[in-house]
Amino acid sequence: MMLKRLLILGGTGDASELAAMASNIPGLEVRVSLAGRTSQPGEVSGIVRIGGFGGIDGLVKYLQTEQIDLLIDATHPFASQISWNAAAAVKEVKIPSLMLVRPAWEKDKNDNWIEVESVETAANILPSLAKRVFLTIGRQQLAPFANLNNIWFLMRAIDPPSPDTPLPQGKLLLARGPFSLEDEKKLLLEYDIDTIVSKNSGGGATYAKIIAARELGIKVLMVQRSAMPEVKRTACVEGAMAWLVSKLGVY
Numbered sequence: 001m002m003l004k005r006l007l008i009l010g011g012t013g014d015a016s017e018l019a020a021m022a023s024n025i026p027g028l029e030v031r032v033s034l035a036g037r038t039s040q041p042g043e044v045s046g047i048v049r050i051g052g053f054g055g056i057d058g059l060v061k062y063l064q065t066e067q068i069d070l071l072i073d074a075t076h077p078f079a080s081q082i083s084w085n086a087a088a089a090v091k092e093v094k095i096p097s098l099m100l101v102r103p104a105w106e107k108d109k110n111d112n113w114i115e116v117e118s119v120e121t122a123a124n125i126l127p128s129l130a131k132r133v134f135l136t137i138g139r140q141q142l143a144p145f146a147n148l149n150n151i152w153f154l155m156r157a158i159d160p161p162s163p164d165t166p167l168p169q170g171k172l173l174l175a176r177g178p179f180s181l182e183d184e185k186k187l188l189l190e191y192d193i194d195t196i197v198s199k200n201s202g203g204g205a206t207y208a209k210i211i212a213a214r215e216l217g218i219k220v221l222m223v224q225r226s227a228m229p230e231v232k233r234t235a236c237v238e239g240a241m242a243w244l245v246s247k248l249g250v251y
Protein backbone atom coordinates (compact mmCIF):
# COMPACT_ATOMS: atom_id res chain seq x y z
CA MET A 1 0.00 0.00 0.00
CA MET A 2 1.36 3.48 -0.91
CA LEU A 3 1.92 5.61 2.17
CA LYS A 4 -0.19 8.78 2.24
CA ARG A 5 0.66 11.86 4.25
CA LEU A 6 -1.84 13.94 6.20
CA LEU A 7 -1.07 17.37 7.61
CA ILE A 8 -3.29 18.48 10.49
CA LEU A 9 -3.10 22.17 11.41
CA GLY A 10 -3.55 21.93 15.15
CA GLY A 11 -3.63 23.87 18.39
CA THR A 12 -7.00 22.56 19.58
CA GLY A 13 -8.26 19.57 21.54
CA ASP A 14 -10.09 18.39 18.44
CA ALA A 15 -6.86 18.42 16.43
CA SER A 16 -5.11 16.27 19.04
CA GLU A 17 -8.04 13.86 19.20
CA LEU A 18 -8.11 13.62 15.42
CA ALA A 19 -4.34 13.03 15.27
CA ALA A 20 -4.65 10.16 17.75
CA MET A 21 -7.47 8.53 15.78
CA ALA A 22 -5.95 9.13 12.34
CA SER A 23 -2.65 7.59 13.51
CA ASN A 24 -4.47 4.25 13.63
CA ILE A 25 -5.35 4.33 9.93
CA PRO A 26 -3.03 1.92 8.13
CA GLY A 27 -0.89 3.46 5.40
CA LEU A 28 -1.35 7.02 6.69
CA GLU A 29 1.46 9.15 8.10
CA VAL A 30 0.08 11.89 10.35
CA ARG A 31 1.85 15.20 10.78
CA VAL A 32 0.58 17.85 13.16
CA SER A 33 1.58 21.48 12.91
CA LEU A 34 1.44 23.76 15.97
CA ALA A 35 1.99 27.50 15.98
CA GLY A 36 4.14 27.23 19.11
CA ARG A 37 2.09 29.60 21.26
CA THR A 38 1.82 27.30 24.30
CA SER A 39 5.02 26.35 26.08
CA GLN A 40 3.83 22.84 26.93
CA PRO A 41 1.27 21.59 24.45
CA GLY A 42 -0.60 18.51 25.66
CA GLU A 43 0.31 15.11 24.25
CA VAL A 44 -0.06 15.02 20.45
CA SER A 45 0.18 11.88 18.29
CA GLY A 46 1.95 11.78 14.95
CA ILE A 47 4.98 13.74 13.79
CA VAL A 48 4.78 17.20 15.34
CA ARG A 49 6.30 20.31 13.78
CA ILE A 50 6.22 23.69 15.53
CA GLY A 51 6.20 27.27 14.20
CA GLY A 52 4.73 29.31 11.36
CA PHE A 53 5.31 28.35 7.73
CA GLY A 54 5.91 31.89 6.47
CA GLY A 55 2.54 32.84 5.03
CA ILE A 56 0.78 31.24 2.08
CA ASP A 57 4.00 30.82 0.08
CA GLY A 58 5.73 29.09 2.97
CA LEU A 59 2.84 26.71 3.44
CA VAL A 60 2.70 25.96 -0.29
CA LYS A 61 6.40 25.14 -0.21
CA TYR A 62 5.98 22.91 2.85
CA LEU A 63 3.09 21.00 1.26
CA GLN A 64 5.11 20.46 -1.90
CA THR A 65 8.49 19.54 -0.42
CA GLU A 66 6.98 17.28 2.24
CA GLN A 67 4.65 15.71 -0.32
CA ILE A 68 1.52 16.17 1.74
CA ASP A 69 -1.50 14.42 0.19
CA LEU A 70 -4.31 15.67 2.46
CA LEU A 71 -4.76 18.62 4.80
CA ILE A 72 -7.16 19.09 7.69
CA ASP A 73 -7.35 22.54 9.22
CA ALA A 74 -8.33 21.85 12.83
CA THR A 75 -7.17 25.21 14.21
CA HIS A 76 -9.24 27.31 16.60
CA PRO A 77 -12.15 29.25 15.02
CA PHE A 78 -10.48 32.51 16.15
CA ALA A 79 -7.17 31.60 14.47
CA SER A 80 -8.39 33.07 11.23
CA GLN A 81 -5.12 33.92 9.47
CA ILE A 82 -3.86 30.36 9.27
CA SER A 83 -7.24 29.13 7.98
CA TRP A 84 -7.23 31.66 5.12
CA ASN A 85 -3.62 30.75 4.36
CA ALA A 86 -4.46 27.05 4.33
CA ALA A 87 -7.44 27.58 2.03
CA ALA A 88 -5.26 29.49 -0.44
CA ALA A 89 -2.34 27.04 -0.23
CA VAL A 90 -4.35 23.87 -0.85
CA LYS A 91 -5.97 25.55 -3.84
CA GLU A 92 -2.56 26.22 -5.27
CA VAL A 93 -1.14 22.73 -4.70
CA LYS A 94 -4.48 21.10 -5.52
CA ILE A 95 -4.77 18.64 -2.63
CA PRO A 96 -8.03 17.67 -0.89
CA SER A 97 -8.66 19.55 2.34
CA LEU A 98 -11.20 19.84 5.11
CA MET A 99 -11.81 22.29 7.92
CA LEU A 100 -12.73 20.84 11.30
CA VAL A 101 -14.51 23.54 13.23
CA ARG A 102 -16.93 23.23 16.11
CA PRO A 103 -20.24 25.04 15.62
CA ALA A 104 -20.55 28.30 17.53
CA TRP A 105 -22.46 28.18 20.83
CA GLU A 106 -26.11 29.11 20.46
CA LYS A 107 -27.71 31.54 22.86
CA ASP A 108 -30.19 29.90 25.24
CA LYS A 109 -33.37 31.76 26.22
CA ASN A 110 -31.99 32.15 29.75
CA ASP A 111 -28.64 33.54 28.62
CA ASN A 112 -27.86 37.22 29.07
CA TRP A 113 -25.46 37.71 26.17
CA ILE A 114 -24.30 40.88 24.51
CA GLU A 115 -22.82 39.82 21.19
CA VAL A 116 -19.92 41.92 19.91
CA GLU A 117 -17.89 41.73 16.75
CA SER A 118 -14.41 41.91 18.27
CA VAL A 119 -12.38 41.92 21.47
CA GLU A 120 -11.77 45.66 20.95
CA THR A 121 -15.52 46.34 20.85
CA ALA A 122 -15.92 44.35 24.07
CA ALA A 123 -13.26 46.54 25.73
CA ASN A 124 -14.98 49.72 24.47
CA ILE A 125 -18.40 48.94 25.91
CA LEU A 126 -17.30 47.19 29.10
CA PRO A 127 -17.03 50.32 31.32
CA SER A 128 -20.73 51.06 30.84
CA LEU A 129 -21.83 47.68 32.14
CA ALA A 130 -19.27 45.98 34.38
CA LYS A 131 -17.24 46.32 37.57
CA ARG A 132 -15.77 42.85 38.08
CA VAL A 133 -14.99 40.92 34.92
CA PHE A 134 -13.91 37.36 34.14
CA LEU A 135 -11.77 37.80 31.02
CA THR A 136 -11.46 34.41 29.28
CA ILE A 137 -10.11 35.23 25.85
CA GLY A 138 -6.63 33.74 26.21
CA ARG A 139 -3.49 35.80 26.70
CA GLN A 140 -2.88 37.39 23.30
CA GLN A 141 -5.50 40.15 23.34
CA LEU A 142 -5.42 41.50 26.88
CA ALA A 143 -3.94 44.90 25.96
CA PRO A 144 -7.26 46.55 24.89
CA PHE A 145 -8.48 46.14 28.51
CA ALA A 146 -5.32 47.52 30.14
CA ASN A 147 -6.53 51.11 30.57
CA LEU A 148 -9.97 50.28 32.03
CA ASN A 149 -9.09 51.53 35.49
CA ASN A 150 -12.55 51.26 37.03
CA ILE A 151 -12.86 47.54 36.39
CA TRP A 152 -11.22 44.63 38.23
CA PHE A 153 -10.30 41.67 36.01
CA LEU A 154 -9.93 37.97 36.69
CA MET A 155 -7.94 36.74 33.65
CA ARG A 156 -7.47 33.11 32.68
CA ALA A 157 -4.98 31.74 30.16
CA ILE A 158 -2.95 28.57 29.60
CA ASP A 159 0.41 30.36 29.56
CA PRO A 160 1.38 33.76 31.01
CA PRO A 161 1.14 36.73 28.64
CA SER A 162 4.43 37.95 27.21
CA PRO A 163 6.19 40.35 29.64
CA ASP A 164 5.75 43.37 27.33
CA THR A 165 1.93 42.98 27.16
CA PRO A 166 0.13 45.76 29.08
CA LEU A 167 -2.17 43.99 31.52
CA PRO A 168 -5.46 45.13 33.05
CA GLN A 169 -5.55 45.39 36.84
CA GLY A 170 -6.65 42.21 38.60
CA LYS A 171 -5.55 38.61 38.95
CA LEU A 172 -4.16 36.16 36.41
CA LEU A 173 -5.06 32.46 36.65
CA LEU A 174 -3.07 29.95 34.63
CA ALA A 175 -5.15 26.88 33.79
CA ARG A 176 -6.03 24.59 30.91
CA GLY A 177 -9.57 23.32 30.33
CA PRO A 178 -11.80 21.43 30.37
CA PHE A 179 -13.39 23.11 33.39
CA SER A 180 -16.32 21.68 35.38
CA LEU A 181 -19.57 23.55 35.92
CA GLU A 182 -19.15 23.29 39.68
CA ASP A 183 -15.66 24.83 39.59
CA GLU A 184 -16.72 27.60 37.21
CA LYS A 185 -19.64 28.57 39.44
CA LYS A 186 -17.37 28.56 42.48
CA LEU A 187 -14.89 30.84 40.70
CA LEU A 188 -17.55 33.32 39.59
CA LEU A 189 -18.98 33.53 43.11
CA GLU A 190 -15.60 33.68 44.86
CA TYR A 191 -14.48 36.67 42.80
CA ASP A 192 -17.92 38.30 42.74
CA ILE A 193 -17.91 38.47 38.93
CA ASP A 194 -20.67 40.48 37.24
CA THR A 195 -19.63 40.01 33.58
CA ILE A 196 -17.74 37.43 31.52
CA VAL A 197 -15.91 38.27 28.31
CA SER A 198 -15.60 35.19 26.11
CA LYS A 199 -14.95 34.29 22.49
CA ASN A 200 -17.63 32.15 20.89
CA SER A 201 -15.27 29.20 20.58
CA GLY A 202 -17.90 26.45 20.53
CA GLY A 203 -17.22 22.92 21.78
CA GLY A 204 -17.52 21.45 25.23
CA ALA A 205 -14.15 22.13 26.90
CA THR A 206 -14.88 25.72 27.91
CA TYR A 207 -18.68 25.76 27.78
CA ALA A 208 -19.16 25.28 31.54
CA LYS A 209 -18.50 28.99 32.21
CA ILE A 210 -21.38 29.86 29.87
CA ILE A 211 -23.76 27.51 31.71
CA ALA A 212 -22.48 28.87 35.03
CA ALA A 213 -23.20 32.43 33.87
CA ARG A 214 -26.70 31.39 32.81
CA GLU A 215 -27.42 29.76 36.16
CA LEU A 216 -26.02 32.66 38.19
CA GLY A 217 -27.61 35.39 36.02
CA ILE A 218 -24.23 36.83 34.96
CA LYS A 219 -23.85 38.82 31.71
CA VAL A 220 -21.64 37.50 28.92
CA LEU A 221 -19.99 39.74 26.37
CA MET A 222 -19.70 37.18 23.59
CA VAL A 223 -17.16 37.92 20.88
CA GLN A 224 -18.45 36.63 17.55
CA ARG A 225 -16.32 34.76 15.02
CA SER A 226 -15.07 36.58 11.99
CA ALA A 227 -15.60 35.26 8.46
CA MET A 228 -14.03 31.91 7.60
CA PRO A 229 -12.99 30.72 4.15
CA GLU A 230 -15.66 28.98 2.08
CA VAL A 231 -14.22 25.46 2.20
CA LYS A 232 -15.47 21.96 2.87
CA ARG A 233 -16.18 21.65 6.60
CA THR A 234 -17.07 19.21 9.31
CA ALA A 235 -18.18 19.97 12.85
CA CYS A 236 -16.66 16.99 14.67
CA VAL A 237 -13.70 14.62 14.81
CA GLU A 238 -15.87 11.72 13.67
CA GLY A 239 -16.82 13.71 10.54
CA ALA A 240 -13.14 14.35 9.83
CA MET A 241 -12.38 10.64 10.23
CA ALA A 242 -15.19 9.72 7.83
CA TRP A 243 -13.79 12.20 5.29
CA LEU A 244 -10.29 10.74 5.67
CA VAL A 245 -11.54 7.20 5.20
CA SER A 246 -13.45 8.24 2.09
CA LYS A 247 -10.36 9.94 0.64
CA LEU A 248 -8.06 7.02 1.40
CA GLY A 249 -10.48 4.27 0.42
CA VAL A 250 -9.53 2.25 3.53
CA TYR A 251 -11.76 0.02 5.71
Ligand SMILES: NC(=O)c1ccc[n+]([C@@H]2O[C@H](COP(=O)([O-])OP(=O)(O)OC[C@H]3O[C@@H](n4cnc5c(N)ncnc54)[C@H](OP(=O)(O)O)[C@@H]3O)[C@@H](O)[C@H]2O)c1
Pocket residue numbers: 009010011012033034035037050051052053054055056058059074075076078079080081082083085137138199
Ligand atom coordinates in the same frame (compact mmCIF):
# COMPACT_ATOMS: atom_id res chain seq x y z
N1 LIG B 1 -6.88 32.60 18.56
C1 LIG B 1 -7.38 31.90 19.56
O1 LIG B 1 -8.29 32.33 20.27
C2 LIG B 1 -6.87 30.51 19.83
C3 LIG B 1 -7.42 29.77 20.89
C4 LIG B 1 -6.98 28.48 21.14
C5 LIG B 1 -6.00 27.92 20.36
N2 LIG B 1 -5.46 28.64 19.34
C6 LIG B 1 -4.41 28.01 18.51
O2 LIG B 1 -3.25 28.80 18.60
C7 LIG B 1 -2.60 28.86 17.35
C8 LIG B 1 -2.30 30.31 16.99
O3 LIG B 1 -3.52 31.05 16.98
P1 LIG B 1 -3.57 32.51 16.35
O4 LIG B 1 -4.89 33.08 16.68
O5 LIG B 1 -2.33 33.24 16.68
O6 LIG B 1 -3.54 32.12 14.79
P2 LIG B 1 -3.59 33.03 13.47
O7 LIG B 1 -3.76 34.46 13.82
O8 LIG B 1 -4.53 32.41 12.54
O9 LIG B 1 -2.15 32.75 12.90
C9 LIG B 1 -1.09 33.68 12.89
C10 LIG B 1 0.11 32.96 12.30
O10 LIG B 1 0.56 31.94 13.19
C11 LIG B 1 1.00 30.80 12.45
N3 LIG B 1 0.14 29.65 12.78
C12 LIG B 1 -1.11 29.65 13.32
N4 LIG B 1 -1.53 28.40 13.53
C13 LIG B 1 -0.54 27.58 13.11
C14 LIG B 1 -0.36 26.18 13.09
N5 LIG B 1 -1.32 25.34 13.57
N6 LIG B 1 0.79 25.68 12.58
C15 LIG B 1 1.77 26.52 12.13
N7 LIG B 1 1.66 27.86 12.14
C16 LIG B 1 0.53 28.39 12.63
C17 LIG B 1 0.89 31.18 11.00
O11 LIG B 1 2.15 31.77 10.67
P3 LIG B 1 2.75 31.75 9.20
O12 LIG B 1 1.96 32.74 8.41
O13 LIG B 1 4.17 32.10 9.40
O14 LIG B 1 2.56 30.34 8.66
C18 LIG B 1 -0.20 32.24 11.00
O15 LIG B 1 -0.17 33.09 9.89
C19 LIG B 1 -3.48 28.16 16.33
O16 LIG B 1 -2.84 26.94 15.97
C20 LIG B 1 -4.79 27.94 17.04
O17 LIG B 1 -5.39 26.70 16.70
C21 LIG B 1 -5.87 29.91 19.07
